[in-house]
Amino acid sequence: MVSLAGKRVTVAGLGRFGGGIAVCRWLCQQQARVLVSDCESAQTLADSVKQLEGLPIEFHLGGHRLEDFTDAELVVASPAIPLNNEFLDASRGRGVPITTEIRLFIERCPATIIGVTGTKGKSTTTAMLGKILCAAGKQAWVGGNIGKSLLGDLDRIQKSDLVALELSSFMLAHLGEMRWSPHVAVVTMVAVDHLKWHGSAEAYVDTKKNLLRFQGPDDFAVLNEEDLACAGLAREAQGKVIFFGTQNRKRFELKLTGQHNQLNAQAAFTAAEIFGVDWAQAHQALSEFTCLPHRLELVHESAGVSYFNDSIATVPDAAVAALQSFPPKKVIQIVGGYDKGLPITGLCAALVERAKAVLCIGATGEKIAQLLEQSPLQSAAPAYRCRDLATAVTIARKIAVPGDIVLLSPGFASYDQFVNFEQRGEEFTRLAKSLQ
Numbered sequence: 001m002v003s004l005a006g007k008r009v010t011v012a013g014l015g016r017f018g019g020g021i022a023v024c025r026w027l028c029q030q031q032a033r034v035l036v037s038d039c040e041s042a043q044t045l046a047d048s049v050k051q052l053e054g055l056p057i058e059f060h061l062g063g064h065r066l067e068d069f070t071d072a073e074l075v076v077a078s079p080a081i082p083l084n085n086e087f088l089d090a091s092r093g094r095g096v097p098i099t100t101e102i103r104l105f106i107e108r109c110p111a112t113i114i115g116v117t118g119t120k121g122k123s124t125t126t127a128m129l130g131k132i133l134c135a136a137g138k139q140a141w142v143g144g145n146i147g148k149s150l151l152g153d154l155d156r157i158q159k160s161d162l163v164a165l166e167l168s169s170f171m172l173a174h175l176g177e178m179r180w181s182p183h184v185a186v187v188t189m190v191a192v193d194h195l196k197w198h199g200s201a202e203a204y205v206d207t208k209k210n211l212l213r214f215q216g217p218d219d220f221a222v223l224n225e226e227d228l229a230c231a232g233l234a235r236e237a238q239g240k241v242i243f244f245g246t247q248n249r250k251r252f253e254l255k256l257t258g259q260h261n262q263l264n265a266q267a268a269f270t271a272a273e274i275f276g277v278d279w280a281q282a283h284q285a286l287s288e289f290t291c292l293p294h295r296l297e298l299v300h301e302s303a304g305v306s307y308f309n310d311s312i313a314t315v316p317d318a319a320v321a322a323l324q325s326f327p328p329k330k331v332i333q334i335v336g337g338y339d340k341g342l343p344i345t346g347l348c349a350a351l352v353e354r355a356k357a358v359l360c361i362g363a364t365g366e367k368i369a370q371l372l373e374q375s376p377l378q379s380a381a382p383a384y385r386c387r388d389l390a391t392a393v394t395i396a397r398k399i400a401v402p403g404d405i406v407l408l409s410p411g412f413a414s415y416d417q418f419v420n421f422e423q424r425g426e427e428f429t430r431l432a433k434s435l436q
Helices: 019-029 046-051 066-070 088-091 101-108 120-133 169-178 201-208 228-236 259-273 279-287 316-323 345-354 365-373 389-399 423-432
Strands: 008-014 033-038 057-061 074-077 110-119 140-145 162-166 184-187 220-224 240-246 297-302 307-308 331-335 355-361 383-387 405-408
Touching: 008 019, 008 066, 019 033, 019 046, 019 101, 033 066, 033 110, 066 088, 066 383, 074 088, 101 169, 110 120, 110 259, 120 259, 120 279, 120 307, 140 169, 162 184, 169 201, 169 307, 184 259, 220 259, 228 240, 240 259, 240 389, 259 279, 307 423, 316 331, 316 345, 331 345, 345 355, 355 365, 355 389, 383 389, 389 405, 389 423, 405 423
Parallel strands: 008 033, 008 074, 033 057, 110 162, 110 184, 140 162, 184 220, 220 240, 307 405, 331 355, 331 405, 355 383
Antiparallel strands: 297 307
């Protein structure tokens, strides 16, 4: 591997969620000459910049400069930056190599990698997999899109270890040029998301295929047989295909709510089984597994009403899965948000059939309310136009009775009113806990 010592490296996109911060620290450890370029202002990125205090890093914030991309010897791009970004194109035009944090790790990782992707369920499945492997006595590491960069752990990772990496569609798009796929590729489910970034539904799905596209005959593709789009990826597999599902399988006793979490558990176990883990070992680990934040997380109970934060549900399919995790006509569901142009008829049909009431917020709230009001069914859930989350929680408190569930599972991204889904979930939790 070529040394980075003394190399002029531009980190494009510092961000606020850890990946850019971790790669900057690691590059400094490699004695690279690091320059950070980000379109966000110094004020917006103040917390991230503070975490790099004392390191020999030059910051160009508030906008990109062409020369930072053309005069560098390496550009490390945030995976959120599209492949056709004009500044990355300028780097390519000058012959400057472009990489990402996750690629730097993969190129140097001596251990066997298990890659996990999917429109939804990938974080929970990755975390479950790590728990199962550790409970079975394996030396396992968990990282990637789940929020933990493993670059700083490279010195401690051994060839005999196992690494579970959550890989987003953005990461996989950037990894395509590397022509790499993990030894074990796990795909939880395939819907449609990030249309603006990828350009089309077909391009989004094609990017997901990178997880197994470059596997060999001794590798494994672990696919969800209950999701047609996911099962269809078997046609692309170069290695051995193993399907997982909930039918005719011994179920795990979970603390987590929802059939989709049983699927996540089955996916994690199926991948772990390749490495000799048995059902009893997996069951022991999963019986103690608690939900990750913002994923059908019980955040408050008051006057017999339960409040669940499922802010991670940023596509309609995920909101439907959350709704189906509870008995019919018991759920007061908060839906709506940033409009990514995704189809919503399936979500609205599920809300009509199963929800007790629907609290509509955000940019798509009015469209959802109108579709619900067009239902001819007398039992259709009433729609409330709430606009914002605070109003929705206030109305939920007024109409909920003991035994009801107030569920934030929006089915849309948060960007119309919040920085990200985490901020939205935290605000819902705060509002719920403020109720007396």
